[in-house]
Amino acid sequence: xxxxRKPSGKWFYRVTFRHPNGSSERISGTPMLNTKAAAExxxxxxxxxxxxxxxxxxxxxxxFAAFVAEWLGAYPAAAGSxxxxxxxxxxxxxxxxxxxLGSMRLDEIGNREVSWVFSTLSNKSICRNTIHNIGMTLHxxxxxxxxxxxxxxxPTFPKTKASLVDxxxxxxxxxxxxxxxLTAPSGPEKALVLFALRTGARxxxxxxxxxxxxxxxxxxxxxxxxxxxxxxxxxxxxxERSVPMSGELRGALEALKAEGTGEGLVFVRNVTQPYExxxxxxxxxxxxxxxxxxxxxxxxxxxxxxxxxxxxxxxLKQVQEWLGHATLAxxxxxxxxxxxxxxxxxxxxxxxxxxxxxxxxWQKVEAPSVSEIxxxxxxxxxxxxxxx
Numbered sequence: 248x249x250x251x252r253k254p255s256g257k258w259f260y261r262v263t264f265r266h267p268n269g270s271s272e273r274i275s276g277t278p279m280l281n282t283k284a285a286a287e288x289x290x291x292x293x294x295x296x297x298x299x300x301x302x303x304x305x306x307x308x309x310x311f312a313a314f315v316a317e318w319l320g321a322y323p324a325a326a327g328s329x330x331x332x333x334x335x336x337x338x339x340x341x342x343x344x345x346x347x348l349g350s351m352r353l354d355e356i357g358n359r360e361v362s363w364v365f366s367t368l369s370n371k372s373i374c375r376n377t378i379h380n381i382g383m384t385l386h387x388x389x390x391x392x393x394x395x396x397x398x399x400x401x402p403t404f405p406k407t408k409a410s411l412v413d414x415x416x417x418x419x420x421x422x423x424x425x426x427x428x429l430t431a432p433s434g435p436e437k438a439l440v441l442f443a444l445r446t447g448a449r450x451x452x453x454x455x456x457x458x459x460x461x462x463x464x465x466x467x468x469x470x471x472x473x474x475x476x477x478x479x480x481x482x483x484x485x486x487e488r489s490v491p492m493s494g495e496l497r498g499a500l501e502a503l504k505a506e507g508t509g510e511g512l513v514f515v516r517n518v519t520q521p522y523e524x525x526x527x528x529x530x531x532x533x534x535x536x537x538x539x540x541x542x543x544x545x546x547x548x549x550x551x552x553x554x555x556x557x558x559x560x561x562x563l564k565q566v567q568e569w570l571g572h573a574t575l576a577x578x579x580x581x582x583x584x585x586x587x588x589x590x591x592x593x594x595x596x597x598x599x600x601x602x603x604x605x606x607x608x609w610q611k612v613e614a615p616s617v618s619e620i621x622x623x624x625x626x627x628x629x630x631x632x633x634x635x
Contacts, residue, residue: 251286252283257281258281258285260276260286276293305399311350311388314353314392315349344385358402365404385404415543417540424538427538428534435503435515437499439522441499446468447548447569448549452474452482453514454512454521455474458511461492466492466497467491468491470571491569554584557584566578
């Protein structure tokens with residue numbers, strides 16, 4: 248027991264209690280009666296309450312459908328969710344989750360029910376990425392239910408991962424033919440396609456680009472916003488980024504600026520109307536038809552930028568920053584395109600360092616002067632991308 252007495256004569260207890268899960272907690276208190284025995288009894292009672300907590304009784308939980316109706320009206324706005332995110336929530340609910348769980352009470356949705364949802368979705372031949380995203384929506388809803396005090400815990404979800412979708416891209420020669428098919432040297436159509444090929448911007452980010460985002464002095468494009476379904480918001484992941492401006496792109500943008508007002512949106516169909524995604528797809532299909540280039544999506548121009556950057560020797564981390572990927576794992580899908588290295592030569596360097604009899608050539612070469620050092624062509628990529 249840890250009954251103690253203050254100089255004033257007041258008895259109390261203070262002890263470090265170790266929970267069954269291994270965590271520790273400092274507890275203390277003062278008994279109603281000022282005696283050592285009362286302090287010890289109070290300590291025992293405190294420990295007993297920690298070992299045998301009273302069960303938490305929650306009010307009857309609403310149905311999943313009733314809760315979702317309230318949740319959609321409160322959570323997205325409070326969390327600052329983008330309009331596109333809210334549309335995804337609504338789509339997942341209306342197309343899948345409400346039909347599967349709508350009549351169930353929240354406290355009836357446990358591990359078994361969640362596994363059943365994933366199993367049902369898989370049996371419908373829904374793609375793995377869509378199932379993953381639907382699961383994320385359901386997890387967010389049930390987490391909110393716990394935070395709002397309607398359920399005690401969130402069920403365990405199966406471990407799923409969104410797969411990286413296969414992609415295709417244009418080679419430098421194919422991209423050149425594509426651009427050449429858009430014959431107007433300074434027209435907006437050619438500038439539209441060139442911008443995607445030289446910056447890797449997402450379609451919505453390109454539509455929302457404004458002239459104040461184009462820094463001709465520093466030679467960079469700042470990606471600050473994105474457009475979708477008539478709404479302009481922050482870029483994906485909520486992070487701004489900058490991409491260097493190539494010489495060819497600079498010329499196209501300068502010509503485009505000279506033709507217009509130089510204010511507001513960079514890419515407009517007329518004075519005020521921005522491009523919609525389908526307008527840009529039509530332009531790309533026209534260029535593909537005229538040039539004989541393979542039919543790829545507009546988003547594949549972003550893949551083309553990343554792929555060509557990797558082939559030119561840009562470091563993976565730099566490509567990640569230019570693309571605005573949240574993780575390096577997302578960018579690593581392009582890593583196999585990095586210039587090849589003589590693996591045998593690299594491993595052979597170990598021969599000399601391990602004390603063997605083999606003498607490697609570089610051990611006898613004197614260090615060159617600064618003026619004699621040359622940078623491998625693959626490492627001059629920043630200049631190549633900027634100056635074309």
